[in-house]
Amino acid sequence: MAKTNPHVDVVLIGLGWTNSIMGMEMTDEGLSVLALERGPDQDTVPDFAYPKMADELTYGVRYQLMQRPAKSTLTVRHGVRDLAVPYRSLGSFLPGNGVGGAGTHWNGHTWRPQPQELRLKSYVEETFGSDTIPEEMAIQDFGISYDELEPHFDFFEKVAGIAGKAGNLNGEIQEGGNPFEGWRSDEYPMPPMKRTLNDTLFRDMAAEQGLHPFPMPAANASEAYTNPYGMQLAPCNYCGFCERYGCLNYSKSSPQTCVLGALKQRKNFAYRANCEVMKVNLASDGKTATGVTYIDENGDEVIQPADLVIMGAYSLHNVHLLLLSGIGKPYDPISGEGVVGKNYAYQMNGGATLYFKDKEFNPFIGAGANAEVLNDFGVEQIDFGQAGFIGGSYFSAAMTNGQPIRNMPLPKGAPNWGAQWKQAVQETYGHTMTIGSHGSNMSYRDCYLDLDPTYTDDHGRPLMRMTFNWKDNDVRMTQFMKQKIDILSKALKPDDYKLSFKDFDSQYDVRPYQTTHNVGGAIMGTDPTSSVLNRYLQTWDVHNVFVMGASAFPQNIQYNPTGLVGGLTYWAAKAIREQYLPNPGPLVQA
Amino acid sequence: MSSELKNASRRGFIKGSLMMIPAVTVGSGVSLTAAAAEPPANLDAYQPTFFDADEWRFILAACDRLIPSDGEGPGALETNVPIFIDQQMEGKFGHATDWYMKGPFHPDVSPLFGYQSPLAPRDVYRKGIAATGRHCQDNHGKGFAALDADTQTQILTQLEKGEIEFDDVSSGQFFAFLLQNTKEGYFADPIHGGNKHMASWKFIGFPGARASYLEWVEQHNKAYPLGPVSLTGERG
Numbered sequence: 001m002a003k004t005n006p007h008v009d010v011v012l013i014g015l016g017w018t019n020s021i022m023g024m025e026m027t028d029e030g031l032s033v034l035a036l037e038r039g040p041d042q043d044t045v046p047d048f049a050y051p052k053m054a055d056e057l058t059y060g061v062r063y064q065l066m067q068r069p070a071k072s073t074l075t076v077r078h079g080v081r082d083l084a085v086p087y088r089s090l091g092s093f094l095p096g097n098g099v100g101g102a103g104t105h106w107n108g109h110t111w112r113p114q115p116q117e118l119r120l121k122s123y124v125e126e127t128f129g130s131d132t133i134p135e136e137m138a139i140q141d142f143g144i145s146y147d148e149l150e151p152h153f154d155f156f157e158k159v160a161g162i163a164g165k166a167g168n169l170n171g172e173i174q175e176g177g178n179p180f181e182g183w184r185s186d187e188y189p190m191p192p193m194k195r196t197l198n199d200t201l202f203r204d205m206a207a208e209q210g211l212h213p214f215p216m217p218a219a220n221a222s223e224a225y226t227n228p229y230g231m232q233l234a235p236c237n238y239c240g241f242c243e244r245y246g247c248l249n250y251s252k253s254s255p256q257t258c259v260l261g262a263l264k265q266r267k268n269f270a271y272r273a274n275c276e277v278m279k280v281n282l283a284s285d286g287k288t289a290t291g292v293t294y295i296d297e298n299g300d301e302v303i304q305p306a307d308l309v310i311m312g313a314y315s316l317h318n319v320h321l322l323l324l325s326g327i328g329k330p331y332d333p334i335s336g337e338g339v340v341g342k343n344y345a346y347q348m349n350g351g352a353t354l355y356f357k358d359k360e361f362n363p364f365i366g367a368g369a370n371a372e373v374l375n376d377f378g379v380e381q382i383d384f385g386q387a388g389f390i391g392g393s394y395f396s397a398a399m400t401n402g403q404p405i406r407n408m409p410l411p412k413g414a415p416n417w418g419a420q421w422k423q424a425v426q427e428t429y430g431h432t433m434t435i436g437s438h439g440s441n442m443s444y445r446d447c448y449l450d451l452d453p454t455y456t457d458d459h460g461r462p463l464m465r466m467t468f469n470w471k472d473n474d475v476r477m478t479q480f481m482k483q484k485i486d487i488l489s490k491a492l493k494p495d496d497y498k499l500s501f502k503d504f505d506s507q508y509d510v511r512p513y514q515t516t517h518n519v520g521g522a523i524m525g526t527d528p529t530s531s532v533l534n535r536y537l538q539t540w541d542v543h544n545v546f547v548m549g550a551s552a553f554p555q556n557i558q559y560n561p562t563g564l565v566g567g568l569t570y571w572a573a574k575a576i577r578e579q580y581l582p583n584p585g586p587l588v589q590a
Numbered sequence: 591m592s593s594e595l596k597n598a599s600r601r602g603f604i605k606g607s608l609m610m611i612p613a614v615t616v617g618s619g620v621s622l623t624a625a626a627a628e629p630p631a632n633l634d635a636y637q638p639t640f641f642d643a644d645e646w647r648f649i650l651a652a653c654d655r656l657i658p659s660d661g662e663g664p665g666a667l668e669t670n671v672p673i674f675i676d677q678q679m680e681g682k683f684g685h686a687t688d689w690y691m692k693g694p695f696h697p698d699v700s701p702l703f704g705y706q707s708p709l710a711p712r713d714v715y716r717k718g719i720a721a722t723g724r725h726c727q728d729n730h731g732k733g734f735a736a737l738d739a740d741t742q743t744q745i746l747t748q749l750e751k752g753e754i755e756f757d758d759v760s761s762g763q764f765f766a767f768l769l770q771n772t773k774e775g776y777f778a779d780p781i782h783g784g785n786k787h788m789a790s791w792k793f794i795g796f797p798g799a800r801a802s803y804l805e806w807v808e809q810h811n812k813a814y815p816l817g818p819v820s821l822t823g824e825r826g
Contacts, residue, residue: 051821054799057778062683069690076703088690089705197810239801248801362814364796365803404777404796416750417769418743419660426663429794430813455692509702 002293002301008034011292011306013277013321016101017562018548018569019312020259021159024229025573026308027266029581034270034304036294038072038313039098041273043256048104048246056403060244065105067095067314074316075452076510078469080333086455086463091511093518094244095314099273100255102314102516103562107243107368107400108219108252110162111559112153112567114380115146115182117440120390120555128385134473138343138443139390140554143526143535146182149567152574154185156566157217160253161225161233163190163369164217178214180375193222193236197361198433199372202397205491211376216396217563218369219253229262240401242368252368272296278459280309280325280545289327289545295459307584308544308576312569315551319344319449319521320464327542328522328532333446333467339532341450343443343520344466345556346508348391348474350501351436352485353409354494361433363402371398377484379440379558391477392558393439395485404429411496435488437481437501441474443555449521469508478502517561522551524568527590534588536575537568543586546572628822630786633670640679640712641719647735648719649675655742656772663793664786666772674775674784675768683771684712697760709759711767718764721756722749781821788826791818798826 009031012019019035026033042048042065058064067073067090075084096102116123119141124132133139166187167177192215195203199215206213220242221233236251250257263269274297281290281303291305311318322328322340331342375381379392401407409432414424452465482501489497525531528540533552539545548569550561557564579587638646649672659665666672678684695708707714722745726734730741737745748754749765756764775784777791779799785791791798798818806814817826 050801051799054801055779055781055821057774057782061774061778063688068688070688073690078702083696083699085696085699085703085706086690086692087704089686089688091704194807196807200810235804237802237804238807239803241801360811360813362803362806362812364800365806365814402796404790404794405774408777417656417746417772419658422657422663422665423661426794429796454694507700507702510704511702 002303004303007305008032009306010308010310011036011304013292013311014101014313015099015271016096016312017103017255017566019310020255020263021569022310022312022573023263023269024259025577027269029577030268032268036275036277037099037271037273038276039273042098042100044246044250048248050248053245053248054241056405060403061405063090063094065097065244065246066090067097072457074464074466075455076466078507080446080467084452084465087510092514093516095316095516103254104246104256105244106562109369109560110160110217110219111563112182113557113559113564114378116380117557118142118144118146124384124390132384132390136445137473138445140525140530142554143524149571150185152570153563153567155570158189159227159229160219160258160566161190161221161227162188162217162219163193163222164188165192165214167214176214178375179212180378180380188217190222190225193218193220193367193370196365196370196399197359198397198399201492202372205488206374209491211374213372213374216369216371216373220367220369221251227258229259231258231261233257236367238365238367240364240366243400277321280321280327282326282542287542289542311547312549315518315521315549316464318547318549318551322522323451323464324461327539327545330450331448333448336445339530341448341521343523343554344447344449344468345441345443345520346468347515347517347556348439348441348478348502349437349514350478350482351434352489352497352499353432353434354489354492355411355428355432355496357431357495359431361399361430363399363407363430366399366401368400370400371396377481387480389473389476389480390442391440391474393437393481394558396436396438397433398436399433412498435485437478437485438558439477439481440558441556443520444471470502470506472504475502475504475506517556519550519553519556519561522547523554524552525554536587537572538587540590544584546576548572630670630780631673633667633673636673638676640676645719648723651735651742652746652768653772655739655746656769657776664789666776668786669776669784669789670786671772671775671784674778674782675771677783678771679712679715684710686710707760707763714759714764714767717759721759725754779821780824788818788820788824792826
């Protein structure tokens with residue numbers, strides 16, 4: 001029989017970025033808060049300490065910090081009539097595992113969305129006409145404005161300690177920043193990172209082309225910094241072991257370096273690692289949650305009563321838990337009814353690899369967010385009517401690492417093995433740079449998440465099933481970007497270069513790493529018939545369950561999601577503190 | 591000495607020495623402190639843990655074709671790549687410990703959906719080596735390791751392209767694991783058993799586990815001057 005724990009005011013599911021923040025916000029209110037983390041406990045010391053982190057095989061290739069598919073995975077198929085098969089070994093995306101979640105092993109690219117992206121459907125309809133939106137496309141507004149989120153973006157950037165250069169301070173365009181960004185109330189808390197050779201080559205070329213290059217907003221500290229919680233970051237030493245690694249230098253912003261050290265000091269906060277939540281428990285009328293059931297580190301089932309349940313697991317796991325808990329009506333792509341699982345979206349990326357025989361890039365000298373970027377081909381810059389697609393991209397010349405097992409770009413025609421492979425490796429290593437296109441991905445009626453009818457996890461629960469494929473609209477977008485990047489690549493005058501972009505015959509491939517920006521499935525919006533969450537990330541159906549994270553995005557923005565996820569979390573926390581706690585109930589009337 | 595000559599003599603040496611009983615025990619290669627004091631193993635004295643003698647001959651010969659000693663830079667045999675592969679077979683990778691391995695299995699689904707075989711990588715190796723051996727006996731009258739280099743290359747190319755088909759294992763998947771693990775063993779930190787004396791890192795100019803470059807970031811277009819370091823404590 002399940003053991004029942006003493007009641008807590010708030011139970012947090014997952015302890016990554018969003019619930020570390022929620023831990024601070026809820027304990028500020030004097031509430032008792034318990035976080036349940038599925039994976040192990042981990043911190044800079046001893047888990048990320050030098051030298052053991054500098055091990056490409058263990059962390060970069062064997063995914064030591066990532067979710068184990070043996071413990072948790074999903075099934076994948078391309079279309080609603082196809083058979084789904086399990087994502088048995090990691091490839092395309094890498095959810096994190098343990099305290100800090102994906103916030104420990106990310107690169108730190110920290111963006112705000114464009115104001116237009118938060119009300120994309122309305123923006124497209126007003127500017128280009130509603131017939132611009134293809135029949136099968138399912139884009140929606142987030143139900144919140146950029147202006148409402150701006151103070152929360154600002155505070156998240158101060159907590160995370162972002163290094164960058166503002167391009168728009170209260171409406172005034174600033175030299176050296178992104179002139180196309182939404183307005184900012186304040187400069188970034190730290191100046192940009194140092195520039196590597198690829199940064200300067202790309203910057204100078206782009207400026208000559210009349211474009212507007214600027215440094216990537218980086219969650220890698222460019223100087224010593226103390227955040228509003230008193231947490232300290234040290235200047236990044238460009239160690240070259242960032243993405244897929246915990247930071248060995250207290251330089252990469254993470255829940256550990258920016259929040260948890262302060263949170264753990266609070267007497268009304270506790271957390272338990274290796275505790276996996278099975279489901280959210282509902283009262284008999286189904287309108288409120290009574291807490292959660294979890295399996296503890298000994299494998300025993302435990303009931304945890306709580307007044308407020310905040311989901312802050314990885315986006316895919318939030319959706320899975322909603323489906324398993326019976327919160328909200330599951331989406332049906334045939335009838336179009338239901339909401340949980342709808343609008344799963346990903347990220348449409350492409351890029352060029354440029355080879356320069358006589359340039360020394362020293363690619364092992366890098367940080368996760370070391371890059372020069374430009375936003376001239378963003379969502380807000382493109383005439384969708386004329387271009388024939390909805391979407392946009394930012395371009396980046398990044399030099400994040402030169403770890404040789406995975407980072408060994410070879411010229412066209414080089415063999416995969418043998419003496420000539422070895423020769424190509426020697427001639428090429430250290431002499432290449434890249435230009436990437438990081439693009440939006442729209443949502444579609446038949447791209448969604450539901451429960452798999454066949455496969456189960458160790459607890460006997462159905463795995464989640466992902467139905468997803470690339471669509472012509474997004475391929476047209478990335479082909480547009482390919483033409484631009486071809487021009488920019490030629491302008492850099494490399495000895496050789498190659499382009500890699502999705503084409504019209506491209507199907508979703510789970511094998512090569514693409515990005516861990518899986519969004520949607522528990523989307524926010526203005527109406528309970530078309531969204532799971534209201535504008536405060538509160539579930540429409542069960543008012544004491546809130547869901548953080550990129551599962552709330554109704555389609556994917558052109559940027560990396562963490563900046564928007566952080567801003568939304570502080571926005572939701574403010575609503576809980578100021579509106580919900582004094583008067584628990586739905587914050588928006590359906 | 592020409593590279594072909596060098597190659598041939600070294601191969602003969604390794605083949606001959608396989609018959610000898612190893613005099614040293616090799617550490618697990620994963621403990622930071624324990625491994626630091628241990629010099630890298632000698633391939634000719636290494637006794638494989640997972641592979642039997644026939645399988646080991648195949649691994650040595652195949653690694654030698656995938657990353658040969660010809661030309662500049664070390665080959666897979668000088669860098670102990672076979673030792674790396676043997677140790678990986680006994681670890682989480684070989685056993686597919688972290689992978690979702692529950693059925694039903696649909697190995698014939700599009701390759702876009704990734705690994706769908708019920709076999710753990712170590713079983714793919716075992717079956718793949720045996721099936722390749724049978725193919726070589728049937729078509730060439732001797733085992734893979736006894737064939738000349740050109741024939742070995744031809745057979746590996748056929749495996750890579752799936753031109754040779756096996757009953758109980760995918761030839762393409764077998765080759766893919768073999769090539770992936772060979773490159774891993776070549777470039778991974780020596781603490782994992784391969785990349786002996788960081789020879790591949792010296793060859794390409796990768797400084798290994800140095801992981802601290804603040805003063806070098808803004809020194810553009812200048813080759814980094816320091817040699818590599820390893821998690822074993824070795825400096826190059």
